[in-house]
Structures are given as C-alpha cells and as structure tokens.
Amino acid sequence: MQDIDVIVIGAGAAGMMAAASASQRGRGVALIDHSERLAEKIRISGGGRCNFTNLHCTAERYVSRNPHYCKSALAQYSQHDFIELVNRHGIAWHEKKLGQLFCDESAQDIIDMLKAECDQGGTVWRMATSVEGIERLDSGFIVRTSREHWRCQSLIIASGGLSIPPIGATGFGYEVAKQFGLPLTPLAAGLVPLTFEPKDLYGELAGVSLDCDAHAGAGPHFRENVLFTHRGVSGPAILQISSYWTPGQEIALDLLPGRDAAQLFEEAKRSDMLLPNVLADWLPKRFAQAFCAAHIAIKPMKQYSAAELAQISGHLHDWRVKPSGSEGYKKAEVTRGGVDTDALSSKTMMARKVPGLFFVGEVVDVTGWLGGYNFQWAWASGWVAGSVA
Numbered sequence: 138m139q140d141i142d143v144i145v146i147g148a149g150a151a152g153m154m155a156a157a158s159a160s161q162r163g164r165g166v167a168l169i170d171h172s173e174r175l176a177e178k179i180r181i182s183g184g185g186r187c188n189f190t191n192l193h194c195t196a197e198r199y200v201s202r203n204p205h206y207c208k209s210a211l212a213q214y215s216q217h218d219f220i221e222l223v224n225r226h227g228i229a230w231h232e233k234k235l236g237q238l239f240c241d242e243s244a245q246d247i248i249d250m251l252k253a254e255c256d257q258g259g260t261v262w263r264m265a266t267s268v269e270g271i272e273r274l275d276s277g278f279i280v281r282t283s284r285e286h287w288r289c290q291s292l293i294i295a296s297g298g299l300s301i302p303p304i305g306a307t308g309f310g311y312e313v314a315k316q317f318g319l320p321l322t323p324l325a326a327g328l329v330p331l332t333f334e335p336k337d338l339y340g341e342l343a344g345v346s347l348d349c350d351a352h353a354g355a356g357p358h359f360r361e362n363v364l365f366t367h368r369g370v371s372g373p374a375i376l377q378i379s380s381y382w383t384p385g386q387e388i389a390l391d392l393l394p395g396r397d398a399a400q401l402f403e404e405a406k407r408s409d410m411l412l413p414n415v416l417a418d419w420l421p422k423r424f425a426q427a428f429c430a431a432h433i434a435i436k437p438m439k440q441y442s443a444a445e446l447a448q449i450s451g452h453l454h455d456w457r458v459k460p461s462g463s464e465g466y467k468k469a470e471v472t473r474g475g476v477d478t479d480a481l482s483s484k485t486m487m488a489r490k491v492p493g494l495f496f497v498g499e500v501v502d503v504t505g506w507l508g509g510y511n512f513q514w515a516w517a518s519g520w521v522a523g524s525v526a
Contacts, residue, residue: 141165141261143526144280144289146268147310149176150515151498152295153251158523159293160258167261167287169268169280176248177304178297182512187244189223190216190516191509192236199514200380200504202322206478207503207514210486214520216513226250237508271313277493291493291526293486295519298472298499299324306466310500311475317491320477322502326469327380330371331388331460343367345421349374350391356381360394365424369460376507379463380473390456392428393419398450402438406446409437416453471511475502486522495522
C-alpha cells in the first residue's frame, strides 16, 4: 500500500491538466492510465495538429442538461489562460477559421507541454496500468491497480467517454459514478456523422461537399460544409448539429444559404433550360441532378408554374431529411451526456455527496461544439479540480 495525496485516473487532456494543476500546488500526484501511449486523442486531433482551443469559448457553445454548469470552470481557466501556457512553452500556432486554434507543427507539442507541466510538479506516472477496484475510506480512497495499491485523499476521474474505442475509450468513468451513487444523463455519440437508409442514399454523391445552413431540433443553426458519404452525411455542419439531434428526428438544411432561389428562378423561368442545369450555377452539378431526380419533376424552366417554382424554392431553403442513425462511437469525436452535473460542484468538479471524488472532462455531461471547445472544457475542468484536490 502506497500513500499519496491525489490520484488521477486517465492521462488524457483533462487528466494531465488536473495532475499538473495539483502537483504544482505541492500535492503528491499519481497519474494512472490503462494505455501504453500517452494522450492518443490529443495526438490524432485536428488532423494531427490539435485544435487545442477556440477564441470564442462561452457557455452558450456547450450542450448539457444544465447549460450554466460550465460557466464557472471556463471563467476560472479560460482559453486565454491556455494560450498563455502554449506561448510560454514556445509552441507556434495559428487561427484556422471561426476562432479555431491549431499547432503549426504537431499535436505532439501539446502532449509534450502537458507532460512537462506534470513532471515539473513531480507527478508519478503509471501508464499501461489498469484500475482493478476503488474503495471509499472515512477520509479518502483505496485504488487497487494491476501494479500496486494506493491510498489517497482525493481521486480525480478523467477517463473520458465512449468515443473512438480503437484508441482505448471505455465506460470506466461511468461505472465509477454508478459505484458511488452519482446519476448519469443519457449517453450518445456526439459530433458524429449521420447515416441514411440505403434507399435514401444518393450513392453517386459520395465525396460531394456543399455550403449549407443546418440545424436539428431546437438547436442553433450552423453554416458550414456538408459532405456526402457512402453511408450518409458528414462534414462540420453535420457534426455540429449531431449534438442536438435525437433518433427519429428530421434535420433541416438550407442548400442555398445567403442566396435567393426565387431570384435565380425569376431570371431563368422563361428559358428552355432544365432545372438541374439552372441549379448547377449555385450547387455542385452532381448534387443538383440527384436532388432534382429524387424530389422534382424535371422539365424546362418555362413549363413550371409560379406555384411550382415557389414550392421548389422553399424545398431548397428548407430541405428536411430524416437520418436513420449515426456512425456511432467509433466515428464520434465526443460522448454526449455523462455524469449528471447536478451531482457535482460547478466551482470544484467535486461530487457533492462524496467528498474528495472529482469528475472532469468528457466523462461529465458537458459537450462542446466542434472547433476546440471540448479541449477547452478539458483544460478548464481539469485545472479547477487540480487546484482544490
């Protein structure tokens, strides 16, 4: 049995941030992870360059049963605090679009930075080490691992969610929450491509991309690219709305955002041009042809009545489609839902009824938009927990 102040389970973004924060306060910290490789999710993020935060982080860009929960952590450790840390380590970065910040070179720079911050505080590393049991004491916890047993005062669960199982994602954190009586909100794949039934697929459209304004349910509108795949739709706009979509629900796409289909038709309505050829001025030709073939009787423009053109215009600006499902956790960037925030302190991330037990990062019911928001939640929640554990 070894004694230590803090144990962090999960050596990803939130876990390393928590370990660095706690150890640099002078706390003894052990960081445990079942994987042999450090922070695989950081390594593969942003096309290998890690979209490490976003300039526009606000609580409104996170999805949670309690939309106010993330405010305190984001205020205590903001995107500007993390940018300052990145600058201090001499990591070159750039803004790509919409406030998204990426490393100039490699995501490995962020991993090395976080490891150096942990090492600065004297963090004890236990990689390739599985946790076999956790027991609560009157003042702390016993954590039994495949290598040794630990006794600690504070336990931080930073084990992530179910997204991307091939790099080691498991439901460990949810099981710990259940063990200690913390409720979970429903889990689902988030920031994930959506699928269609085979009969609905425009198979010939795989690889076609178009600018759309998309939304699902009562969620916000996102204007970004939609990419057709062999199984359905992906691209930034679809990943964004997937966090607001529920099975059986339609999604709505404005295929001509910022443009007026009625005006386009007004200019062409007396011609002999076929509708797909008219639409090809504004939409990818392959999409225009497939869309018209699936939804509209194709004929020369001069043969459409004003009512028909108005109906087609409305269809283009509000195309409703019902996905059959999603690509699931294998292709999801995050897990939606998690440890219910009502059971946690928003100021410390500690379980209200289990003193010394903290949950941070993806395992919590806080899901950010695409574009660096989830990493910022990891940094903020990890730092906050480490500052008090």
